Amino acid sequence: MADLVYTGRFDLNPARNTREKLLLPLGDIKPLQQAGVYLAVMNQAGRYDYSNPATLFTLSDIGVSAHRYHNRLDIFTQSLENGAAQQGIEVSLLNEKGQTLTQATSDAQGYVQLENDKNAALLLARKDGQTTLLDLKLPALDLAEFNIAGAPGYSKQFFMFGPRDLYRPGETVILNGLLRDADGKALPDQPIKLDVIKPDGQVLRSVVSQPENGLYHFTWPLDSNAATGMWHIRANTGDNQYRMWDFHVEDFMPERMALNLTGEKTPANAER
CATH class of the missing domain: 2.60.40.1930 (Macroglobulin (MG2) domain)
Structure with missing residues (x-):
């Protein structure tokens, strides 16, 4: 069971009849400084509804990037604080039922290679109480605006x-x-x-x-x-x-070069 660690009120004040994306300042809330997985539930003050919007988030120093290829996932783990590669991170792929499909541990370079399972829905990275989640069903990072074109990679x-x-x-x-x-x-x-x-x-x-x-x-x-x-x-x-x-x-005429060779009027002799 989850424990209640914090209750607070935020003045959002969005414009009426609009949808806005707001970032809540959690960095200064002391009860939320410990690494872990948190469930945030929000409701309007003075109202008690049967259902409330909720979201899951984690506090972790484990940064994860996954690169999907034809038959494998290349995963890199690094510290969000200093960017250093993290060794010994337990990386798992889970399906939509929460069942573990495959699992491996990152090496000294923070690298993990896993088989690309079409049933994988979530990537889970854990170490020493820290947890990072990566939803594999969400759209990948859009790199259309970046010049990353090149030859496809193969083994x-x-x-x-x-x-x-x-x-x-x-x-x-x-x-x-x-x-x-x-x-x-x-x-x-x-x-x-x-x-x-x-x-x-x-x-x-x-x-x-x-x-x-x-x-x-x-x-x-x-x-x-x-x-x-x-x-x-x-x-x-x-x-x-x-x-x-x-x-x-194509039907084309190759470039041609004309050369005119002329010799001396006086023939060369052996003495020269």
Whole structure:
């Protein structure tokens, strides 16, 4: 059962017929200085209703950020007071019934990796009486206004590159690739499936590429009547997560350089 620790009155004075978001000053309330989980119930003075608005909040020094990927959750715990990583934080995923789905403890860097369970509704972080809650059903932090665009992260990184990305019909497309892990270190050689995709989305050819000394090399001669537009080469490293390399096929005239070579009027001799 919960214990009553504080009762107070706040003069909110909102404008009539409007909804406002107000922050209540709790920092100077001594009974609310102890870390823990609190339930706040509010009611209008002089009224006794059958139901009252209530909310749950925690006082904790455990800061949590969760990064959701295809099949895992990367969780970082740190102190809200000084920003230092927190070791030994017990991190749990709970479903909507409050049942624990998975659990792990943060390392010296404050890092925890958990399997991304679709039934997870709440992330719970606890240590020494401190508790932090993270609702996984709420919308994630909107980063649309920040310039964070970049290549998607995979456990296997397949870097594709070529001498150019603009070709004419009839030319040969050249593509090279390197297979690396998430830290950029070389992975053991393995076959990789490559699909050549036309501008209309149809797969023109599928091949399995084998590396030589860690380098994947693929060439594809374009037909003389190949469709112009944006083509794609799709790579699958076996995890069914596609990596794309794009190139253009256009009718264009390559830049040319004219050279005029002229020699001396007097032929050179051996003495010179």
